[in-house]
Amino acid sequence: MNTQLIAQIVTQSNAAKAGMRQLSITDRNALLFALADALLANQDGILAANQLDLAEPSLAAVPYSTQQRLTLTASKWQPVIQGLHQLATLPDPLNRTLRHTLLDDGLVLRQHTVPLGTLLVVFEARPDVLPQVVGLALKSGNTLIAKGGQETTHTNRAILSIMQTVWAQFPALHPEWVQLVEGRAIIQDLLQQHEAIDLVIPRGSNAMVQHIMANTRIPVLGHADGICHLVWHASANADNALATVLDAKTHYPAACNALETLLLDATVATHVLPKLDKAAQHKKITLLGCEKTRQLLPHVAPVEHWATEYGDLTLAIKLVDTLDEAMAHIATYGSHHTDGILAEDPAAIDRFVAGVDSANVYVNASTRFADGFRYGLGAEVGISTSRTHARGPVGLDGLVSTRWVLQGRYHTVLPYTGEQAKPFLHQSL
Amino acid sequence: MNTQLIAQIVTQSNAAKAGMRQLSITDRNALLFALADALLANQDGILAANQLDLAEPSLAAVPYSTQQRLTLTASKWQPVIQGLHQLATLPDPLNRTLRHTLLDDGLVLRQHTVPLGTLLVVFEARPDVLPQVVGLALKSGNTLIAKGGQETTHTNRAILSIMQTVWAQFPALHPEWVQLVEGRAIIQDLLQQHEAIDLVIPRGSNAMVQHIMANTRIPVLGHADGICHLVWHASANADNALATVLDAKTHYPAACNALETLLLDATVATHVLPKLDKAAQHKKITLLGCEKTRQLLPHVAPVEHWATEYGDLTLAIKLVDTLDEAMAHIATYGSHHTDGILAEDPAAIDRFVAGVDSANVYVNASTRFADGFRYGLGAEVGISTSRTHARGPVGLDGLVSTRWVLQGRYHTVLPYTGEQAKPFLHQSL
Numbered sequence: 001m002n003t004q005l006i007a008q009i010v011t012q013s014n015a016a017k018a019g020m021r022q023l024s025i026t027d028r029n030a031l032l033f034a035l036a037d038a039l040l041a042n043q044d045g046i047l048a049a050n051q052l053d054l055a056e057p058s059l060a061a062v063p064y065s066t067q068q069r070l071t072l073t074a075s076k077w078q079p080v081i082q083g084l085h086q087l088a089t090l091p092d093p094l095n096r097t098l099r100h101t102l103l104d105d106g107l108v109l110r111q112h113t114v115p116l117g118t119l120l121v122v123f124e125a126r127p128d129v130l131p132q133v134v135g136l137a138l139k140s141g142n143t144l145i146a147k148g149g150q151e152t153t154h155t156n157r158a159i160l161s162i163m164q165t166v167w168a169q170f171p172a173l174h175p176e177w178v179q180l181v182e183g184r185a186i187i188q189d190l191l192q193q194h195e196a197i198d199l200v201i202p203r204g205s206n207a208m209v210q211h212i213m214a215n216t217r218i219p220v221l222g223h224a225d226g227i228c229h230l231v232w233h234a235s236a237n238a239d240n241a242l243a244t245v246l247d248a249k250t251h252y253p254a255a256c257n258a259l260e261t262l263l264l265d266a267t268v269a270t271h272v273l274p275k276l277d278k279a280a281q282h283k284k285i286t287l288l289g290c291e292k293t294r295q296l297l298p299h300v301a302p303v304e305h306w307a308t309e310y311g312d313l314t315l316a317i318k319l320v321d322t323l324d325e326a327m328a329h330i331a332t333y334g335s336h337h338t339d340g341i342l343a344e345d346p347a348a349i350d351r352f353v354a355g356v357d358s359a360n361v362y363v364n365a366s367t368r369f370a371d372g373f374r375y376g377l378g379a380e381v382g383i384s385t386s387r388t389h390a391r392g393p394v395g396l397d398g399l400v401s402t403r404w405v406l407q408g409r410y411h412t413v414l415p416y417t418g419e420q421a422k423p424f425l426h427q428s429l
Numbered sequence: 430m431n432t433q434l435i436a437q438i439v440t441q442s443n444a445a446k447a448g449m450r451q452l453s454i455t456d457r458n459a460l461l462f463a464l465a466d467a468l469l470a471n472q473d474g475i476l477a478a479n480q481l482d483l484a485e486p487s488l489a490a491v492p493y494s495t496q497q498r499l500t501l502t503a504s505k506w507q508p509v510i511q512g513l514h515q516l517a518t519l520p521d522p523l524n525r526t527l528r529h530t531l532l533d534d535g536l537v538l539r540q541h542t543v544p545l546g547t548l549l550v551v552f553e554a555r556p557d558v559l560p561q562v563v564g565l566a567l568k569s570g571n572t573l574i575a576k577g578g579q580e581t582t583h584t585n586r587a588i589l590s591i592m593q594t595v596w597a598q599f600p601a602l603h604p605e606w607v608q609l610v611e612g613r614a615i616i617q618d619l620l621q622q623h624e625a626i627d628l629v630i631p632r633g634s635n636a637m638v639q640h641i642m643a644n645t646r647i648p649v650l651g652h653a654d655g656i657c658h659l660v661w662h663a664s665a666n667a668d669n670a671l672a673t674v675l676d677a678k679t680h681y682p683a684a685c686n687a688l689e690t691l692l693l694d695a696t697v698a699t700h701v702l703p704k705l706d707k708a709a710q711h712k713k714i715t716l717l718g719c720e721k722t723r724q725l726l727p728h729v730a731p732v733e734h735w736a737t738e739y740g741d742l743t744l745a746i747k748l749v750d751t752l753d754e755a756m757a758h759i760a761t762y763g764s765h766h767t768d769g770i771l772a773e774d775p776a777a778i779d780r781f782v783a784g785v786d787s788a789n790v791y792v793n794a795s796t797r798f799a800d801g802f803r804y805g806l807g808a809e810v811g812i813s814t815s816r817t818h819a820r821g822p823v824g825l826d827g828l829v830s831t832r833w834v835l836q837g838r839y840h841t842v843l844p845y846t847g848e849q850a851k852p853f854l855h856q857s858l
Contacts, residue, residue, distance in 0.1 A: 370833075
């Protein structure tokens with residue numbers, strides 16, 4: 001471990017925390033606008049740095065799709081600026097009162113939101129993630145340690161350097177409240193700093209997320225797999241159900257909320273499968289199937305493993321005899337991310353909603369709706385499949401903690417205990 | 430690892446989950462009352478089993494205070510029964526709507542609370558903890574794996590056996606929704622089951638809590654240390670401040686929210702220290718002090734380390750020149766549990782509240798108020814010093830997760846994306 005470097009990062013982050021906590025919402029919003037202005041004014045320099053990254057000979061070997069993700073353009077930069085403006089207009093996630101209770105005369109308890117503390121964001125490839133996470137950290141009053149992809153080192157450094165000119169204009173802000181770290185080795189070390197870092201947010205491949213989850217005691221906000229299911233119940237309207245399945249599969253197959261497996265009621269299979277097969281050919285979807293599916297569609301290849309996130313235009317089909325069988329399949333092979341039913345029968349819908357325990361449970365809707373912006377959360381930190389802290393699409397509320405402030409008049413506990421105990425009022429204010 | 434046993438525990442717990450999720454609040458409350466009735470009706474048998482435990486020759490060697498904690502009496506059993514009745518009267522922590530949004534015509538999103546899943550509770554010594562945690566798990570719809578102290582094996586088994594007669598009367602309930610496990614080795618194995626267990630709640634010594642936190646990826650609800658501070662500001666009313674300090678130190682010194690260190694404004698030290706010294710002698714408090722304190726009270730021994738949780742009638746005193754020095758001391762040596770200021774000066778109070786980042790921040794109140802019952806939470810799961818999920822005293826709300834249910838009319842995402850995107854309504858319902 002690079003003990004000295006880690007100690008320096010932790011010291012700077014701790015030193016920056018108090019200042020961040022005390023920035024007013026006016027300050028934080030002004031900073032977001034100033035940041036947006038500076039990033040727009042210096043766009044040319046940032047795109048030039050990105051060209052330097054792209055000129056690296058080693059990049060010639062990476063897939064075209066990765067090269068595309070690494071590439072910054074003016075049209076990709078525009079939404080980044082807009083995102084910062086939008087963040088500035090969102091309500092303050094901090095200092096929100098959750099409980100306010102009169103415990104007794106002159107003894108008032110208030111629970112309110114506070115920053116989590118320090119976020120560690122690890123992102124691969126896309127350099128436009130850096131200003132986004134800086135904006136989220138700023139709005140929520142958290143200090144940030146960010147590790148970007150090695151391929152965009154020049155771009156990340158250029159963005160950081162512009163940002164630092166903005167911080168310099170706000171003396172109340174510790175200049176190192178955002179620290180950019182480089183190199184894979186340091187992540188391993190930072191993941192051991194559970195006393196200094198409060199939340200890890202990985203943005204990248206499943207493999208990267210899984211590696212991080214397996215190697216830290218720090219809470220991780222995110223998801224490894226997105227193995228999403230739709231159940232096609234016998235009562236579904238066939239045309240509408242087909243359109244929903246196609247949207248869930250084709251709209252953006254690489255997304256975590258894209259459909260991977262269709263669980264089709266066997267009683268409607270002879271009617272549905274030919275239609276689905278035709279549509280799949282038209283949409284260039286590769287179908288895979290269970291044995292029963294392959295008896296009806298012999299050209300379809302078998303499914304190798306049901307717990308697979310294809311991430312492309314591949315759709316696995318399983319015929320099910322009962323709703324229970326479908327729900328058991330989801331429980332066994334799903335990732336508790338987004339699972340839905342297509343049905344008209346209210347009893348079937350109720351049983352599905354009651355029985356499926358996923359972060360997002362859908363009735364007659366495409367799995368692709370699982371997204372913070374679509375849910376109206378304003379800004380999305382990520383989608384969490386953890387059950388503690390935050391679950392499903394997570395907005396700024398996932399970046400805050402709480403604390404309890406008790407104001408008394410030198411109240412002691414003794415009178416409220418024992419056999420003659422004075423009762424508490426516990427009156428909500 | 431005892432792979433077969435662990436697999437069996439996990440399988441039973443998973444099998445019990447679906448049934449637990451679907452119990453209505455009426456069912457859960459009826460079960461709490463039935464449980465209370467059975468535990469009261471079979472009190473004699475449980476106390477007899479406890480006598481068997483106490484008769485173990487090995488117990489002769491443990492300290493008297495531990496023996497006391499291991500001993501069940503009718504008067505200790507009474508609050509357990511009452512606690513179950515109280516739990517039955519608390520509002521349902523499940524199915525509470527947190528967000529309800531009309532995304533577009535016919536597309537309705539609802540976020541509501543659901544059980545966390547499976548809790549692992551590890552408790553030492555006190556056998557009355559078992560029915561308490563069973564009650565909390567039941568009310569919040571979670572399955573439970575409980576590991577009790579080895580010293581009360583007979584008592585725990587007797588309690589479980591009574592409980593199982595209650596479960597047998599409710600066919601909807603999986604008989605193994607509560608599993609009692611024995612032996613230390615199994616805990617090590619269970620702590621690796623992060624896919625099957627959603628939250629660990631340790632109830633016991635700091636060493637036990639720290640060991641668990643260091644050896645699992647499962648979120649841990651609790652706290653290792655409770656190093657609580659009071660700052661005595663120059664503006665404080667001396668008589669009232671002294672009474673508050675004495676309450677915080679003496680009311681229950683072994684509690685995590687008891688005072689360990691007093692940070693006294695040096696300008697009032699010559700006035701305050703003699704009074705405090707006299708009161709300490711009267712209350713049998715052992716004072717320890719910094720160098721400056723010892724110049725004024727030469728008979729006081731020096732403090733060995735400020736980050737010490739004495740847990741007895743020992744109070745460390747440090748003279749501070751400024752409020753900033755006091756706050757820096759709390760940040761360095763505290764455990765972010767409960768820290769307060771005794772002051773009349775509003776500016777000092779504001780600076781302290783803004784600058785101290787503890788789960789509980791107090792103004793003119795004894796640190797002993799940090800407790801779920803005193804806060805009006807109804808039932809206390811524990812006090813968390815974690816910043817994610819739940820912080821401070823945690824009630825039933827700390828035992829729930831959330832999920833998002835989206836009901837549509839075969840809505841697809843495509844119309845809401847791209848340049849001609851249909852806007853969302855995002856109307857709160």
